[in-house]
Amino acid sequence: MTVFITQGRYTNQALKGLVAKPEDRMAEVKALIERGGGKLIAYYITFGEYDFLTIAEGADPISTFASLAVTGASGSVTDLRTTLGFTSAEAKQAYEKANKSVAQFHPAGAS
Numbered sequence: 001m002t003v004f005i006t007q008g009r010y011t012n013q014a015l016k017g018l019v020a021k022p023e024d025r026m027a028e029v030k031a032l033i034e035r036g037g038g039k040l041i042a043y044y045i046t047f048g049e050y051d052f053l054t055i056a057e058g059a060d061p062i063s064t065f066a067s068l069a070v071t072g073a074s075g076s077v078t079d080l081r082t083t084l085g086f087t088s089a090e091a092k093q094a095y096e097k098a099n100k101s102v103a104q105f106h107p108a109g110a111s
Contacts, residue, residue, distance in 0.1 A: 001038070001057035003085035004064050007050035014076035029054060032070060036063035055085070 010018070030040040037059030044053045058064035064082070071077055086094070 001059060002061070002064075003041070004038075004054075004056050004058045004082050005085050006054045006056070006068065006080060006082045007046070008052055008071070008077045008080040010051045011076055011078055017076075025052075032067050033058075036067040038064065038067070050079070050081070 026040070026043045029043050033040045033054075033056045039057045040054065041057060042053075042055040045051065046053050056064075058067075068080055068082060072080055
């Protein structure tokens, strides 16, 4: 499964609701990801530019996109940013593939 790291912000309306009726959002986030065939690895509330960060294994990019669409359409979050994560072993495999093709690559502007 592919690792997806997502950051986002709560809207003012969502924050007002969380202050008025505090809740732990992890169970809801976990259920949403699992409905898409994925697995929640971690869910954090964060300081700074973003309010939360999730790390999840996704069944596939389309299922992950669908879960993000549900979240975004809810109106409770904004500025979702998702990054693919790779293990160092997976990165090594990518570097090995790059090593095999680097000699045939012609960079732009090179003669």
